[in-house]
Each structure stands twice: as structure tokens, then as C-alpha cells.
Amino acid sequence: MSSEAVPRFRHEALGVILQVRGDAGEPRLCVLAWQRPRDPFAGLWALPGGPVERGETIEQCIRREVETRLDLAAMAHMEQLRTYSRPDRDPMQRTIGTAYLGLVPADVDAPLPETAGWLPVGRLPGMAFDHAEMVGDGVARMRAKLSYTNLAFALAPARFTMATLRDLYSAALGYEVEATNLQRVLTRRGQLTPTGERHPSGRSGGRPAAVFRFAARSLEITDPFATLRPHGDPS
């Protein structure tokens, strides 16, 4: 209608990279972030990411950006979260941003530069831009998918005992989970494969724990919540 040229936008990709980390005692769900050295939002924390380049997809962009700071092979799952477009979300220049959710297994400990850190999502410090909202969206997506998919494969180490997995689920979901029922549910859904190994008990004794691994290493929907399913379709 108008004769004005179509506007063009800076477009950035951002990563909500989550990992359950047990640095000090209890394992906690953490998100990877950088403390900003400069304005805007100097001193606040920002998610990794950067501007999309000319010939790449947004997903290629976030992979490229994260790769420079973290071994990408370490990231076991990645999916698009949502696109944020409030005109004032970047006070310096109009920027549209697409956030991705990335999950890192608990046994990976990639070295990080000084200014980077793993922030506990339960007690986030001040976040730059709309990054706090992105973290919230990412955590919500991950928690939902823990319920009806095998997504935990991307948070768990390659091999684990049920006690380890219980702690991991508890940290990721934000509330206590019982190992007994966790094992039953995951076993019924075919997610767990026993390795045959046993993890010896600690100083305080106790029966040695069986060691498991996840049957699949890519996302599968293991509990289709579809009520109202097709006629004659079990599950």
C-alpha cells in the first residue's frame, strides 16, 4: 500500500543452555550466561548468542555462537523456543531475537572464561534485556517435556544409578521425586536399559546400585497424552 521500503531488522539468536550442576553439594538447575562488561545493562547477565549472518539459518547461528564458548558436541539436545519482538527489547537498536533451548549432560564440565558462569535458575541475578523471560520459557518447556518425553537423556550422564537420576530430576523439576516410582515409570515407557554394572556402595554401606543408561539418545514422545485417541488405538 505505502510506497515506503520494507524495513529490515537486526536478528539475533540466543541460547538458553541448561545443565544440572552439583558444584557445591545439592545439584541445581543452571543456565549459562555472561556478565556484560558494557552498557546497555552493564553488570547484568546475558544469554550467549549473536546476530544472524547473511547465509545461515537462525539455528546455524546459535550453534556457531555457542560453539565458540562451549564444546557443541557436549550439547545433547537443542530446539527452538520462541521469537521475541518487542520493539524496545534492545534499547540501542531494534532487534528481533529467537531463543533456543539447549541441554548439556550433567557429567560435562567445559571450561568457561572468567566472565561467564552457570547461574542457578532458582535464584537468578539481574538479567539483561528480556533474557529472564527467555530463561523462564526455556525452563518451562524443559519441565513439561520431562513429563511426556525421554528428554532426560540430554541432562543425564551416559550411565547413572537411580539415585543419581532422582537427584537430577529433582533439580530439573524443582521438587522432590522418589526413585522408586521414577524407575517404574521410566521402565514402563521403555526409557531405561540396565547395563548390568553395579555401582559400589559408599562408606556408609548400603546395597550397591544397578547402573542404567537411556535406551534412546534423541527426543521421543514416550507418553502421548492424547486423550481422545483414534478408535481402537491403544496407548
Place this chain on the structure above:
Amino acid sequence: MSSEAVPRFRHEALGVILQVRGDAGEPRLCVLAWQRPRDPFAGLWALPGGPVERGETIEQCIRREVETRLDLAAMAHMEQLRTYSRPDRDPMQRTIGTAYLGLVPADVDAPLPETAGWLPVGRLPGMAFDHAEMVGDGVARMRAKLSYTNLAFALAPARFTMATLRDLYSAALGYEVEATNLQRVLTRRGQLTPTGERHPSGRSGGRPAAVFRFAARSLEITDPFATLRPHGDPS
């Protein structure tokens, strides 16, 4: 790092606007589209949408674009689907596109221009760009949410009998649903409110049907699939 300027992109919003329509006999799930008069993809069908303007969000853009062709008040629900960024998705110029899902109640019959139409999603004609993928994503999202939310409020007329609702669900889900169990499930979840009215039976007789309405007119999660819920939390 590089001294090159950050690239900027044309950004468009697209709408996957769905409605269950019974124009000819059986109601079918349809998507709103326009037949393209010009290249690229002349003759193929494209979703409604257009370029994002300078001061607006992507959601404001898709609302503005759809508004010019359809009464927006008619659309009972809208949510962001996903952002598509393949560099060659628009052969003319690099364009990043964000798709939105919009739902229109079955009793709305907005007049459309000649070149527009409601395409049955079961037998889509050739679609322009990556719009077929967008329709697929939109239909999948809607079907999933029909299972665990009250999303059907956005597809159903204000008042309806269970027979009407059964046909609507069948068309939207793509398989037959029984009115008996549908009523039981929705009633238990508190989605249905009886109006007290009765719909008189037709020529062929039959008991008059009770008329219902949806208890809520905005999206609610009525069946949280969360297995592994917090200790001592029913439902």
C-alpha cells in the same frame, strides 16, 4: 570480531488460520490461503501475512495483516508457532518468517475476496514457499492442545450440542470421536456448562439434544499431563 556491518533482514509474519467448515456435507478442517497471482509461485497458495513494520511486534503485524481480510474479533485464539529461517525460503530475497496459529469458530462465515479460499488441510493443493510446512506445524499444535487444554472453545460456536461438538472434534483431529466419551471427559474437566436449552430433533426424530457452552473462553490447561508431580499433589 569482523568489521563488517551486522546484516539486516526482511521479517514477515504468517498466519495459519484454521476453521472447521461444513460447506459441503461433512465438516472439514480448513486453512485460510490466497492464490498467488504473480511469481514466485504464481498459481500456488500462500498464507496470509506480510512484512513487519518498524515499530510493531510480530504479533501486532499478523493481527494487522489478517484484520484487512477478516474480522479479527472472529478469531478466538492466536499463538506463536515457530520462526522459519532457511536462507532460500523466499527465492526473491532473504526473509525470515514467523508463523502464528489462529483459530476461528465454526459459526463465523466472513466474506472473502475471490482469490482467497479455505483449503482442506487433508488435501492441500500446492503451497508457495514453506507454507505447507507451516500448516503442518499449526495443525499438529492444534491437535496436541485439543487433548490437554480447552482449546476447542476457539473452534466451537458459542452454543452447541454434543453431536455438533463430536463432528467438530472429528474434523479437527482427523479421526472419529464418540460423543459419549467426549462429553464425559470434557465434563469431568469442567469445560462444559449446560445452558438448559434443548435443540429440537430433526425430521427423522430422535431425542432433543441438550445445548452446552464452554465454561471458559480463553486457553486453560485442563489436563496437566505432568506425570512425576510434586509429592502429595493430586492431579
Place this chain on the structure above:
DNA sequence: GCAAAAGTGTTAACTGTACACCCATGT
């Protein structure tokens, strides 16, 4: 009365929670 459509009752299968109880190990 009979066909048609709506609505109710009942059963069976499955899932997840809670909790009691048994097993294997270190000290």
C-alpha cells in the same frame, strides 16, 4: 409401534502414587 438420536450405566484396562517390606553392603 418403530426408527432415530440422545443420554446413562457398567466394565475392563492402564497409569501413577504411596507405602510396607525385603536385600546387599560397610563398619
Place this chain on the structure above:
DNA sequence: ACATGGGTGTACAGTTAACACTTTTGC
């Protein structure tokens, strides 16, 4: 022996699919 933690058995409640059966209408 006993404390500690892992693992199993079992009962119960909630949900949904399937289908037989009853109710209310038009003809």
C-alpha cells in the same frame, strides 16, 4: 549385629475406551 541405602510387592485411586442399555422424540 545393625545402620544405610537399593530394590520389590502390593494396594488404591483416578482416567479413559468400549459397548450395552434406556430415554425421548418424529413419523
